[in-house]
Amino acid sequence: MMSSSVFMALYRPKPGKERELKEILKVHIPTLREEGLITNRELLTLQAEDGTIIEIAEWKSNEAIEMAHQSKNVMSIWDEIGSVAELTNLSTLNESKEPFPNFKPL
Known part of the structure; x- marks a missing residue:
């Protein structure tokens, strides 16, 4: 049996590029799904401070x-x-210092 794994991808927008990043991400997960690479588990998209x-x-x-x-x-x-x-990675986020980090849902 093939084992699945959950991933977290962290993207810190370059200055002035947040809107552009969000536009690109609109096609990211659908493309991974179309290519049969990820499951249909609900995607979580969050934003750090x-x-x-x-x-x-x-x-x-x-x-x-x-x-x-x-x-x-x-x-x-x-x-x-x-x-x-x-x-980037979780350790770069202020939230990572908390036992129960909270993020804004997107």
């Missing part, structure tokens, strides 16, 4: 992660994201 956007979704399998890196459509979107945002 500093503007960082967090996507939480579920890969269908470890193989799906590898397939995403081989997909021209997915890589194109990831390149676009990279042009308007810095990829």
